[in-house]
Amino acid sequence: MGTIRQGILLMLCLGAFAGACAADLKGHVALLNADTALADTGETVVFFKPDAAVRVRPLSTVSVVTMQGKSFAPHVLTITQGSTVRFANDDMILHNVFSTSQGNDFDMGFYGHGAGKSKTFTRPGLVRVYCNVHHEMFAYILVLDTPYYTDVGDDGSFELRNLPAGPGEITVWNPRSSLWQQHVDSVAAAVVDLKLTLNRFAVPAHFNKFGKPYDKGANPGY
Helix, strand or coil: CHHHHHHHHHHHHHCCCHHHHEEEEEEEEEEECCCCCEECCCCCEEEEEECCCCCCCCCCCCEEEEECCCCEECCEEEEECCCEEEEEECCCCCEEEEECCCCCCEEEEEECCEEEEEEECCCCEEEEEEECCCCCCEEEEEEECCCEEEECCCCCEEEEEEEECCCEEEEEECCCECCEEEEECCHHHCCEEEEEEECCCCCCCCCCCCCCCCCCCCCCCC
């Protein structure tokens, strides 16, 4: 009987009353420039992927990335697998949004001011988004196969609440820093207090959608 009762309790914990077995993860991330000066922690994302299978739902609303002043806003967007993003053009010039990221590649062609065009991202991974006209335009979309993620605050702190208490992998991502990952046996016992160095260019090196260098002298009206 003791074994049966333990089994029932475990099933309840993993099932209808999973919240009672949840854990919180708090931490701090500091970003440093090459000269070790503190940098802005904006655009830093922390996420947790449990070892056990977890149900991931698309976001209930369409996320929007706006093109304005020859720039994407936001520069970093985090979504779950299967979610849709709309690329709106608030400029009075043409843009051509594209990505060559494997599994989530797309090319929206030229379009002008207006509500824009949408793309549903079906595979997890990092999507690098560019404009085929303007080299300086770039954005990143993190497509996650876990619902447990958060942005790091301006003070470097973050908190993920109601995580499964079991083992999994913690990831800290920033577009200008090397990826940090750690597997933990228990979220409840995990401590995340990091100092990451910015070691990548602000504007990532990239080619146009044809895999060729940008012609910066072409189409001056755009």
